Amino acid sequence: MTHSSTAGPSSPEGGPAPAAGPPGGDALLRAAIRHSAARCVALCLLTTAGAGTALLLPHALGRALDALLTGPTGGDAHHWLLISAALVAVGTLLDACEGVLTGTTAARTTAWLRHRLVRHVLDTGPRATTRFPAGDLVARLVGGTAQAGPAPATVAALAATLLTPLGAIVALGLVDLRLALVFLVGAPALAWLLRTFARATSDCVSGYLRAQGDLATRLTEAIGGARTIAAARTADKETARVLAPLPELSRQGLRMWRVQGRASAGAVTLAPLLQIAVIAAAGLLLLHHSLTVGELLAASRYAVLATGVGALVGDLGALVRTRAAGRRTAELLDVPPPRYGDDELPAYGGDLELRGVTVRRAGRTVLDRVDLTVPAGRTLAVVGASGAGKSTLAALAGRLADPDEGTVLLDGVPLPDLRRSALRSAVGHAFERPVLLGDTLADTIALGAPEDRVVPAARAARADPFVRRLPDGYATPCADVPLSGGELQRLGLARAFAHGGRLLVLDDALSSLDTVTEHEIAAALLDHTPGATRLIVAHRATTAARADTVAWLEGGRVRALGPHERLWRDPAYRAVFAGEDGPA
Numbered sequence: 001m002t003h004s005s006t007a008g009p010s011s012p013e014g015g016p017a018p019a020a021g022p023p024g025g026d027a028l029l030r031a032a033i034r035h036s037a038a039r040c041v042a043l044c045l046l047t048t049a050g051a052g053t054a055l056l057l058p059h060a061l062g063r064a065l066d067a068l069l070t071g072p073t074g075g076d077a078h079h080w081l082l083i084s085a086a087l088v089a090v091g092t093l094l095d096a097c098e099g100v101l102t103g104t105t106a107a108r109t110t111a112w113l114r115h116r117l118v119r120h121v122l123d124t125g126p127r128a129t130t131r132f133p134a135g136d137l138v139a140r141l142v143g144g145t146a147q148a149g150p151a152p153a154t155v156a157a158l159a160a161t162l163l164t165p166l167g168a169i170v171a172l173g174l175v176d177l178r179l180a181l182v183f184l185v186g187a188p189a190l191a192w193l194l195r196t197f198a199r200a201t202s203d204c205v206s207g208y209l210r211a212q213g214d215l216a217t218r219l220t221e222a223i224g225g226a227r228t229i230a231a232a233r234t235a236d237k238e239t240a241r242v243l244a245p246l247p248e249l250s251r252q253g254l255r256m257w258r259v260q261g262r263a264s265a266g267a268v269t270l271a272p273l274l275q276i277a278v279i280a281a282a283g284l285l286l287l288h289h290s291l292t293v294g295e296l297l298a299a300s301r302y303a304v305l306a307t308g309v310g311a312l313v314g315d316l317g318a319l320v321r322t323r324a325a326g327r328r329t330a331e332l333l334d335v336p337p338p339r340y341g342d343d344e345l346p347a348y349g350g351d352l353e354l355r356g357v358t359v360r361r362a363g364r365t366v367l368d369r370v371d372l373t374v375p376a377g378r379t380l381a382v383v384g385a386s387g388a389g390k391s392t393l394a395a396l397a398g399r400l401a402d403p404d405e406g407t408v409l410l411d412g413v414p415l416p417d418l419r420r421s422a423l424r425s426a427v428g429h430a431f432e433r434p435v436l437l438g439d440t441l442a443d444t445i446a447l448g449a450p451e452d453r454v455v456p457a458a459r460a461a462r463a464d465p466f467v468r469r470l471p472d473g474y475a476t477p478c479a480d481v482p483l484s485g486g487e488l489q490r491l492g493l494a495r496a497f498a499h500g501g502r503l504l505v506l507d508d509a510l511s512s513l514d515t516v517t518e519h520e521i522a523a524a525l526l527d528h529t530p531g532a533t534r535l536i537v538a539h540r541a542t543t544a545a546r547a548d549t550v551a552w553l554e555g556g557r558v559r560a561l562g563p564h565e566r567l568w569r570d571p572a573y574r575a576v577f578a579g580e581d582g583p584a
């Protein structure tokens with residue numbers, strides 16, 4: 001192992017810069033619309049056909065009325081009445097189909113968004129989970145996607161909903177151009193109403209979703225800390241803290257209803273005024289024999305359809321809500337996942353090298369130009385006071401994070417150049433608090449490794465005895481096992497042993513074990529992973545003593561590098577393990 005205190009050759013950041021800029025909310029919704037393109041087209045056709053039947057109906061009714069009034073036998077009135085009845089029936093059928101298609105399209109889009117975003121968040125790993133608090137992340141992935149999901153159906157419906165009033169204005173013009181002109185005089189007020197409504201709604205929805213995310217974040221924190229809250233008997237105080245965003249949520253919700261109410265009230269006032277103006281103009285034209293009674297009837301129906309702002313307000317509101325939710329959800333895509341290269345590793349090896357790596361967090365340098373080399377098959381213990389940068393260094397070694405400067409290489413290959421699969425099979429991890437993923441204990445230990453490795457790995461990690469004592473042994477569902485911190489860590493270690501990569505990174509993974517078990521596992525670590533390179537973040541002198549070399553970190557820099565026995569002579573080094581005996 002080598003160490004130099006000077007910066008090594010500094011290479012460009014091997015970080016995860018995205019190939020293209022992160023897509024915004026609208027881009028995500030456009031992608032969702034493309035995904036549901038066929039359904040959107042079908043929906044557009046259905047709503048257009050619905051608009052068509054709605055527009056034809058007044059004409060058919062007008063013709064039926066004219067026919068009844070002009071001939072003693074009613075002329076072809078029955079013919080037009082039949083057409084009107086058919087239009088009503090077709091309109092109802094189209095409405096029903098539209099309802100079903102709207103619902104299923106929204107459900108499919110929500111599923112697609114969830115799939116895409118969950119995959120993205122898990123691909124991005126700790127980068128995403130440090131930027132977004134857990135509760136907020138879940139709120140965006142569950143609630144945000146459900147609110148954004150109806151976007152394609154809403155866009156398709158809105159496009160067709162616009163057709164009805166526009167078609168009605170054209171139809172008014174066809175009945176008599178002057179009627180369309182009368183209507184258009186009031187149109188700017190209508191446009192202003194819709195624009196104001198859309199802006200105010202967008203603002204309220206963003207505020208509402210923010211407050212909802214805040215509530216979810218606080219709730220998740222409280223659930224995670226339920227034991228502490230119970231021990232401190234602070235449930236009342238914590239309930240108040242969790243629910244603190246409720247007034248803001250309620251304020252934004254009420255504001256949204258007020259905006260909607262004002263827009264509807266405006267529409268309700270404006271619409272009858274415009275309808276009366278059109279009917280009055282049509283009445284005058286009737287008096288001057290420029291219109292028939294049937295045309296007056298049709299014109300009055302078209303005036304109603306042209307002022308159908310109610311439907312527009314609803315659809316526009318839905319579109320604004322889905323866009324706001326889409327924008328908020330798409331913020332998850334702002335954190336790009338790491339890029340992987342195409343390189344493979346040589347058949348054998350395990351040389352780990354950190355060259356001049358610097359990591360900054362929240363504007364602070366937490367690792368400062370660190371150079372380290374761990375030859376294949378050797379064990380490096382990383383020690384240091386709390387906050388020295390040990391976990392950050394461990395995360396770099398397995399590429400759970402990328403350095404801001406410098407390079408991490410495995411067998412001479414920079415980690416970002418490696419294929420995802422190569423990196424995955426080469427590096428195994430164990431953490432201080434492992435999470436039991438998978439359905440059963442066997443699943444959680446294997447986590448992708450061959451099943452026949454599960455039991456030997458559990459034996460090596462001293463997990464086998466307590467697993468076998470469970471009624472269903474390795475088949476016990478993870479959710480049914482109450483585990484102590486030490487048992488949990490043994491399962492995490494078993495998982496790392498089962499993985500069997502050439503590099504094993506143990507980040508404080510032995511801290512909850514009693515001294516005897518820790519001693520046994522440390523010995524098993526060498527037997528069970530022969531040839532593997534091991535990087536062990538250690539808090540105990542006994543763990544450091546078993547390593548070939550110790551890297552002593554202080555303030556993000558390597559203060560010293562060497563065997564534990566030699567470093568132990570330094571009182572400052574001994575102070576790192578304050579309270580422990582001898583160099584073990």
Ligand SMILES: Nc1ncnc2c1ncn2[C@@H]1O[C@H](COP(=O)(O)OP(=O)(O)OP(=O)(O)O)[C@@H](O)[C@H]1O
Nearest residue numbers: 130361362366384385386387388389390391392393
């Ligand atoms: N996402 C982050 N944002 C801001 N600061 C961070 C972040 N991650 C780590 N840090 C800071 O970087 C420093 C090093 O953290 P790290 O977890 O590597 O320390 P450590 O030596 O492993 O500490 P411990 O022994 O207590 O686990 C700490 O001061 C920590 O607060």
